[in-house]
Amino acid sequence: MKLAKRLILTTTALAAVTAGTLLSATVGQATPSQPARTGVEIPAALKVPDGNRLSGVFSAEGVQTYTCTDGAWKLLEPAATLSAKNDRSQRPVALHSRGPVWVSTVDGSAVTAAAVATSPKTGTIPELLLKSTATRGTGAFADVSYIQRLNTRGGVAPTTACTGTDQVSVPYSATYTFYKPAN
Structure with missing residues (x-):
């Protein structure tokens, strides 16, 4: 029952943030020497x-979903839609969900990663450096080695008390930058 409820919540959250024509989108590629266009200095x-x-x-818009565990809010999963940063139409090109995993809606490639460094920010979820743990496919996310979550806004767990199996989804946005080995 809990798994079914979680699947419904994940599907609902993804559907809520995935309006648009996913399959007709194209992935914007950055040049190897191009700095991340984030508007802020990247912490060391x-x-x-x-x-x-x-x-x-990629620009991301979505939610961070929290669940009540032992009377405290704990992150359950993210659900976000990524759009090519250099595409003026902001067409969705990927989905981000629990794992964490990013899946291209254009070519089906995917990357799963784990956080290796964090940089806290006041009033928003922290910025992160993630290292790839697995990739799938031959498209945009094939061979990704690192991911940065930058320019975060929102997504912070509630400060109010929780009980039982309460869940809440908090809107957030971020910029995700993807890196591949230079060789």
Whole structure:
């Protein structure tokens, strides 16, 4: 029952943030020497190691879903739609969900990653450096080595008390930058 409820919530959250023509979108590619267009200085802890090149910059809009666990709000999952940062139409090109995983809606490629560094920000979820743990396919997310979550806004867990199996989805936005090995 809990799994079915979680699946329904995940599907509902993804559907809510995935309006648009997903399959007709194209993935914007960044050039290897192009800096991430984030508008802020990247904290030293979140810098991608040498030997990697920028392969994509995407804007994300979605939710961070929290569940009540032992009387405290705990992150259950993100659900976000990514759009090519350099595409003026902001057409969706990928989905981000629990894992965390990013899946291209254009070519089906995917990347799963784990956080290796964090940089807290006041009033918003922290910025992150994530390292790829697995990739699938031959498209945009094939061979991704690192991901940065930058320019975060919102998504913070409620400060109010919770009881039982309460869940809440909090809107957030971020910029995700993807890197591949330079070789």
